[in-house]
Amino acid sequence: MRAVPAPLAALLGVVLLLGVAWALVVPPFQVPDEAVHVQYTQSIVARGELPGKGRGVLSTQEGFALVTAQNGGIRNNMFPKPEWSERAFHRWERQARDLPDDDGGAYFPQSENPPLYYLYEAIPYVAAGGGSFFDRMHAMRLWSALLLLVTTTGAWLLAGEVFGRDRVLQLATAGLVGLQPMVTFISAGVNPDAGIVAFWTVAFWLGARVLRRGLTLRDGVALGLVVGLAVTEKATSWALVPAALLAAVVGWRRVRARGDAGAGRALGATLAAFALPAGAWVVTAAALGRGVTNHAPDRAGVSTPSLTSLHSLREFASYVWQYYLPKLPFQDRYAPLLGDTSRFYTTWHETGWAAFGWLEVRLPDWAYSVLGIASALAILGGVAAIVRADRRRRADPATVGFLLLAALGLMLALHWVDYTYLTIARHAVEQGRYILPLVAIGGLAVAGSVSLLRRRWRAPAVGILIAGLLTLQLASLAVTAERYFA
Amino acid sequence: MPRRAVAAFALALGLGVAFLVWRAGSIDSTVAFPVGPGPTPVATIVPPRAEVCQTPIEVLADTRAVEFWLRTNRPSAPLEVTVRDLRGRPLRRDRVTAARGNPAPVSASFAPIREGTSIALCIRNVGSAPVAPSGGEQEADAGTLIAGQRRGADLTLVFLRDRPRSDLGLVPTMFRRAALFRFGWVGAWTFWVLAALVLLVVPALCAFALARAARDQD
Numbered sequence: 001m002r003a004v005p006a007p008l009a010a011l012l013g014v015v016l017l018l019g020v021a022w023a024l025v026v027p028p029f030q031v032p033d034e035a036v037h038v039q040y041t042q043s044i045v046a047r048g049e050l051p052g053k054g055r056g057v058l059s060t061q062e063g064f065a066l067v068t069a070q071n072g073g074i075r076n077n078m079f080p081k082p083e084w085s086e087r088a089f090h091r092w093e094r095q096a097r098d099l100p101d102d103d104g105g106a107y108f109p110q111s112e113n114p115p116l117y118y119l120y121e122a123i124p125y126v127a128a129g130g131g132s133f134f135d136r137m138h139a140m141r142l143w144s145a146l147l148l149l150v151t152t153t154g155a156w157l158l159a160g161e162v163f164g165r166d167r168v169l170q171l172a173t174a175g176l177v178g179l180q181p182m183v184t185f186i187s188a189g190v191n192p193d194a195g196i197v198a199f200w201t202v203a204f205w206l207g208a209r210v211l212r213r214g215l216t217l218r219d220g221v222a223l224g225l226v227v228g229l230a231v232t233e234k235a236t237s238w239a240l241v242p243a244a245l246l247a248a249v250v251g252w253r254r255v256r257a258r259g260d261a262g263a264g265r266a267l268g269a270t271l272a273a274f275a276l277p278a279g280a281w282v283v284t285a286a287a288l289g290r291g292v293t294n295h296a297p298d299r300a301g302v303s304t305p306s307l308t309s310l311h312s313l314r315e316f317a318s319y320v321w322q323y324y325l326p327k328l329p330f331q332d333r334y335a336p337l338l339g340d341t342s343r344f345y346t347t348w349h350e351t352g353w354a355a356f357g358w359l360e361v362r363l364p365d366w367a368y369s370v371l372g373i374a375s376a377l378a379i380l381g382g383v384a385a386i387v388r389a390d391r392r393r394r395a396d397p398a399t400v401g402f403l404l405l406a407a408l409g410l411m412l413a414l415h416w417v418d419y420t421y422l423t424i425a426r427h428a429v430e431q432g433r434y435i436l437p438l439v440a441i442g443g444l445a446v447a448g449s450v451s452l453l454r455r456r457w458r459a460p461a462v463g464i465l466i467a468g469l470l471t472l473q474l475a476s477l478a479v480t481a482e483r484y485f486a
Numbered sequence: 487m488p489r490r491a492v493a494a495f496a497l498a499l500g501l502g503v504a505f506l507v508w509r510a511g512s513i514d515s516t517v518a519f520p521v522g523p524g525p526t527p528v529a530t531i532v533p534p535r536a537e538v539c540q541t542p543i544e545v546l547a548d549t550r551a552v553e554f555w556l557r558t559n560r561p562s563a564p565l566e567v568t569v570r571d572l573r574g575r576p577l578r579r580d581r582v583t584a585a586r587g588n589p590a591p592v593s594a595s596f597a598p599i600r601e602g603t604s605i606a607l608c609i610r611n612v613g614s615a616p617v618a619p620s621g622g623e624q625e626a627d628a629g630t631l632i633a634g635q636r637r638g639a640d641l642t643l644v645f646l647r648d649r650p651r652s653d654l655g656l657v658p659t660m661f662r663r664a665a666l667f668r669f670g671w672v673g674a675w676t677f678w679v680l681a682a683l684v685l686l687v688v689p690a691l692c693a694f695a696l697a698r699a700a701r702d703q704d
Contacts, residue, residue: 010695072624079524167699459700463495471502485660
């Protein structure tokens with residue numbers, strides 16, 4: 001077994017420490033939807049079933065913990081603070097001792113999620129069973145933060161496949177992924193987005209590996225299994241399947257072209273490895289009368305958009321265009337986006353970089369402009385690096401296509417969900433954290449930009465990048481602490 | 487090359503941290519602690535000569551003034567603000583006048599009240615027209631009383647310190663507050679240790695990672 005490279009080991013130490021800091025600084029329930037995600041796991045452990053048919057949304061135990069720690073309620077309201085009183089805390093300790101934990105688990109939108117992340121979180125929930133509700137909740141947060149180590153390692157390995165054994169570029173890629181503040185914030189809370197970021201990053205590495213080296217039995221099984229598990233972790237991961245399939249098929253063709261007799265077996269094993277967890281979830285969901293994916297609520301008198309409806313597809317195309325660009329003369333105005341001229345900036349960019357709590361804890365506005373310029377430079381640099389590599393015949397179009405297809409699949413899935421909710425409920429559901437599964441591609445773009453520099457300037461440039469990300473982490477922790485505790 | 491990379495990292499991080507420390511030291515706040523949901527909603531209507539009390543209030547930081555918000559349709563509304571103990575005995579008192587506004591902020595000052603005291607904050611309408619203080623349902627174990635009757639809503643109040651404190655100066659207080667509702671063993675000390683790790687060990691690890699990566703590239 002090979003030793004962990006020293007730069008990666010040190011980076012993982014940094015990522016772990018920051019993950020612990022986030023898990024302890026953010027007040028309970030101030031990660032988006034954290035209460036219902038905790039409830040999902042509590043429902044599995046305390047009731048022995050997936051949520052959806054319980055008595056209340058939250059158990060009495062969790063509901064009381066939420067009201068007390070939030071001092072009534074602080075969600076989306078910057079005025080009140082969480083409970084600061086030690087007396088209130090000790091009062092809660094006395095009163096919460098024997099409250100039931102098995103009377104929650106009624107339907108909530110996230111109860112439609114597949115169960116893998118919540119089963120993973122059941123381990124710390126059970127392990128911390130001798131403690132209070134908050135002991136369990138913070139054990140879940142720390143356990144979730146470990147996924148950040150998987151994500152960071154996946155990004156390091158991905159860069160190794162794309163750039164070869166170049167430690168500086170690997171550090172740039174993994175550094176961006178492991179130190180991006182929104183990734184840390186989400187991963188260090190109880191939220192399945194921690195898992196999807198890890199799964200997608202590892203899948204990118206395995207896909208790039210299959211494309212570069214050809215489809216072997218071991219790599220194919222690993223890729224199939226990771227993508228299969230990803231769809232049992234969050235339904236959005238079905239958007240990864242076409243890209244993974246592309247990687248497997250191209251990898252299979254490349255091996256077959258070399259005359260390897262085992263190519264067909266490797267492809268079959270890849271598909272079987274995917275089908276095993278994904279199929280198990282499909283069968284389980286059918287047996288339990290649940291959907292395999294999440295569904296938009298039905299509204300009386302409003303027809304839900306359909307992929308088989310030409311009208312829906314045309315309106316969807318118009319919606320996507322107007323999400324990013326001004327309306328064209330021949331297009332109808334998509335009313336739910338009316339007056340919102342920079343949705344992609346406020347959603348994908350701002351809340352993808354730094355929007356903590358329930359999105360209301362922000363950096364100063366100018367910081368997003370700086371991050372916007374930095375992001376644009378990274379994207380342009382990444383494209384320039386691909387063009388340069390292509391001219392030197394060192395770029396692999398299949399790898400570029402694989403990553404682009406994954407990105408396109410995710411964006412299409414997210415936009416379809418957003419369009420559906422906007423159409424039936426005038427309610428936008430997209431948040432920047434939903435594109436974090438693509439953060440490793442961002443890491444590659446940054447490393448690609450660095451690769452354009454002369455060799456002797458690359459390491460100092462990565463030094464400045466890491467320093468910038470650390471400053472951003474500190475600033476993010478500071479605004480979070482200020483909002484809740486000052 | 488490793489030396490140049492670490493120097494660039496150290497310089498950039500030093501500038502970043504210096505900027506953050508400067509910002510944290512220059513943002514001053516006089517807020518000791520808030521009560522209620524904020525200035526927008528209306529808590530209740532207080533008729534002439536009636537008194538509304540928010541009780542109980544645990545004083546979470548030393549304070550010597552309170553700010554609240556009020557709606558009135560008169561050019562001015564005279565009010566008497568009384569701090570009472572939980573038995574109803576007056577401890578501090580101030581007379582103030584609210585201007586017309588939607589809502590208008592009102593401040594009352596009094597001799598200092600120490601952290602840890604439990605009080606009621608009462609606003610008596612001594613004018614001739616009803617007034618509507620801001621508030622709403624917020625606090626789990628408190629509420630308002632009018633003529634001895636318990637109401638569901640809470641008054642929105644901001645208790646103020648006698649002098650402003652910077653975010654940097656509030657760090658010990660913030661760590662104490664952050665330690666609640668965590669693992670049972672977490673205390674303010676945990677956050678001091680974490681802060682030391684994040685400010686000392688994290689940069690050291692990053693510098694090490696950079697140096698090793700740059701060396702490998704050489």
